[in-house]
Amino acid sequence: MAQDYYATLGVERTAAADEIKKAYRRLARQLHPDVNDAPDAADRFKEVTTAYEVLSDPAKRQLFDRGGDPMGGARGGAGFGQGFSFDDIMDAFFGQNGGGGRQQRSRVQRGQDALLRLDVDLAEAVFGVTHDIKVDTAVVCERCDGSGASEGSAPVTCTTCRGQGAVQHVQRSLLGDIRTSRPCPTCHGYGSVIPEPCPECDGEGRVRSRRSLTLDIPAGVDHGTRIQLAGEGEVGPGGGPPGDLYIEINVARHPVYSRKGDHLMCHVTIPMTAAALGTTLDLPTLRADLAGHEGSDTLSVDIEPGVQSGQVVTVRGEGVPRLRGVGQGDLQVTVVVETPSKLDGDQRELIHQLAALRGEQRPEARLGTTHRSVFGRMKDAFRAGVNDER
Structure with missing residues (x-):
């Protein structure tokens, strides 16, 4: 008795191509010998595979609907060894193109992100600054405008894969002949070749170049902060869109001040007489480290009488501006009381x-x-x- 391919897949004779494919995927997942150890699993798997091969091919399906034999009398599973594609199995388990290599690759691809580390002073990190930086990245080849082909030429269809980007390989197995797709060795999966590559970029569509950028460092950045510059990274193959450029901030040590979160900290040493009587200290500010700064170079800090060594005096609002918020931290001054070691x-x-x-x-x-x-x-x-x- 001839096999009813529609019944095998459990679909109506009017089922659309997508419905047939979904039914096959569902059954293939259930019946594949690697996941189903039932005695008849392999035979049933061959049957649903043959049914799918017929119903997924418009010409074979039309012939079957007219009462013909699209498999040449090889129904009931023989069709598995008569042109079955292993990619259909991979589709069933991993989705469309799960087998890989069946679609041609595009020559135009997005470029990679780039990372640049920049050393800044503590004052620059606290108050923000503008830096001119040099970046070495791939840019679009101006000679071929990213096409990769020399002037007057263009990519042509690959004769090995006929523009498919993949070639078929047949391997015999216990289940029959399994056909797999692999990237074309001639065009490397692109489906086309460049007979006359651009002499400037050698067919890549991009060249390396050094360029200058102006970077605005916001106030409040910290050591390890990364600033993203969208579209300033590597240009992709074939003149594809560039990736992003990330600037990682490296804050240098300061001889007076250190940082903890949004707070600035420093230590001051005063004699015991000043600790007992109280005093006012004029501390140099971080702004004094900035070229062309405006305002006072010093900050007055009041030390109350009786201050103890190790006590912290807090000056509100004189710390680091909050990078993602409003306001700024405090200045925390740790007092060290010095005892005289020599007395007359x-x-x-x-x-x-x-x-x-x-x-x-x-x-x-x-x-x-x-x-x-x-x-x-x-x-x-x-x-x-x-x-x-x-």
């Missing part, structure tokens, strides 16, 4: 007098910043014992 006679006498006035000739040792002295704790314990006796 008069200085030593004055300090002795100060110690006597403060009752600090024999000061009690303090353990850490939150612990009371040993003698203080002994006094507390003694007082507690006396109270208990009462």
Whole structure:
């Protein structure tokens, strides 16, 4: 009995090509011997493959609809070895063109992204600056305008693959002859060849060139920040659209200031007399590092009397502008109190007098910043014992 190809695929005789293809993909996934170990899976797989080969070919389908035998009497699975394409199996499992290489490649392709690292000073990163940079990338060949062909010539259809970009290879297997597509070795999958390549770019449609760009670095960038310049990367093969250029910022160390997030930090050393009495410091600003800056070169910072070594004095709004937000961070000044190591006679006498006035000739040792002295704790314990006796 002749095979009913429509019944094999489970579609109506009026089914469209897309419906037939979907039905075949569904059945192929279920019946392929690699995923189905049922005893009749291989035979049923051959049947649905033969049915698809007939119904996907308009001429064979028309002949079958008229009662003819499009497989020349080789129904019931023999058609699998009579021109079956392995790409159809790959389509069933991976979607259209899953087998790869069946569609010709385009000579015009998007270019790659490029990365350039740029060293900037801390002041430039904080306040922003404009830089002129040099970039070495591929650009469109002006001689052939990206076509890759010399003047007066043009790409021609490849005679090996006849413009398909792929050639067929047949391999015998237990399931029959399997036909696979591979990129054409002559045109490398393009479907055309350039008989007379442009002497400037050797058929690539692009050449390498150094060019200048003006880069606006926004205020608040940090070490490792990447700035994207759309369309300034490598031009693609065949004069294709360029990729993007990324500028990675490398912030150099500063002799005075460091950065933590949106805050600027520095350390200042003051004598113990200034720490005790308080003082006002004039710190150099980062703006002084910028050429042609406007405004004061110094910033006044008030140190309150009695400041301790290691204490942080915060100056609001004098930090780094927020790159993605409003406002800016703070300036955090860490105070280091310096104790004099050399005293003359008069200085030593004055300090002795100060110690006597403060009752600090024999000061009690303090353990850490939150612990009371040993003698203080002994006094507390003694007082507690006396109270208990009462």
